[in-house]
Amino acid sequence: MKRIKINRLLESDAAINKIIVKGWVRTKRDSKEFSFMELNDGSCLKNIQIIADSRLENYAEIASVTTGSAVSVEGKLIESPGKGQRWEIHADRVDVISVAPEDYPLQKKRHSDEFLRTIAHLRPRTNKYGAAFRIRSEMAFAIHKFYHEKGFRYLHTPIITGSDCEGAGEMFRVTTLNPLEIVAFDRLKVSKSELLPDSNAAKMDIKQDFFGQEANLTVSGQLSAEMFALALGDVYTFGPTFRAENSNTSRHVAEFWMVEPEMAFCDLAGNMDHAEELVKYLTLHAVTHCSEDIALFTDFVDKELKDLLDKIINETYERVSYYDAVDLLLKSGKKFEYKVVNGNDLQSEHERFLAEEYFKKPVFLMNYPKTIKPFYMRLNDDGRTVAAVDLLVPRIGELIGGSQREERLQMLEQRMEEMGLSKESYWWYLDSRRFGSVPHAGFGMGFERLLMLITGITNIRDVIPFPRTPGNIDF
């Protein structure tokens, strides 16, 4: 007989004479006559209560079961006379699969997130993290569902990349060279400057490497995605991304997942329309398909979460240009720790003020000065701003960053020259502007940041199974 998952049992509208459930004991209350076990199998937030009668032949063994132990239960699903649940199981047979010893770290009480991070291999067994990772799974599915419905093609861009100057941050080096050989260079008293990529020593060295040139983990699939948008029309990527920045904040990890749509024949306004539709769709999907898990977060993590999610789904997102935002910040009368300077990038506190206090809803900030944005963003007619857009949301800050891309070859080459980039290493990228170039646009959305928004979890390390941060790669 096959086991039934607890989420199905709890949905039952009638008693069932014979069922098998398997799971882990969350807590147990004993008496001489009965043992009450709360069993959870991960299929949903709720446990099911098992009543094991002392007349069961292995009752002594059942009584020894501890929190965290695994059991298999055969019995009857019946309506519960007790408070707090509709259904319970009267066990005809309980097989103890394994007993968790007394040093099982998870207790039947609230633990701090900091402590649970030190036992990241066990934290999915808690209510909060179980809920978080069920939502994560459901959101990943919803992303594919959204794009499939809209006729986008799912694109797998490379994890290992040879282009080293995408400008999106520090990169992780990929090499098959033995680190000991690098130590040997030190022993030979080769100076550090001679090991830099443009030196002969390093060139000789790099030829021995797997790819014969420097290789890194991707920081963005955008440039590749542009090539496919200019062939398949509308594409998106959804996969891991790596940044070697020494960032120690609640919003950054070294390995994270990013959604990157790229759309041909699309301008900045179309880009924003798309971003707004995506965020609304995903939030609505979470609220309707993960209501029980979301309820845990609205009840125990963030009391204002429900209001925020309603706003995200129902409000029209504000759209304001960089220069208007600067004016607005200057006129707000609000005292900031850092002064608002026209032409400089906005500080986190400025962005938070706009999303959380001024507009009190998601806000698109667009048309930034070209001096603070990458080369591939399309130059506006004013000659000083580019068609960039960030989506700022309450509590998180930047959820989305994107732009309309520079599709004009001469403009693109000019921008690359201004920023000191080598045109040779981007030959294939420039080719796309040579052959059938069209206006196109796209953005990147941090998947973990979306999950923080939807769950109210305040630290990004708590929405990814095994977070990677500077100095931390346990598990």
Added chain:
RNA sequence: UCCUCAGUAGCUCAGUCGGCAGAGCAAGUGGCUGUUAACCACUGGGUCCGCGGUUCAAAUCCGUGCUGAGGAGCCA
């Protein structure tokens, strides 16, 4: 990387002016009960983050290192 705060029992934390190391929960034992973060009693449990210093005396004051958190920068 910078700024701020923190580190005391398995977990969460208290520890006053520098003067014998504490509580709740968890664990163990026993009792009781259709219980539900069950309840009652008893028991065990400490490198007070490490190193150095001041002092008759340091969990407490000073220096330094490590770890964690919050904020900043970078960004998604």
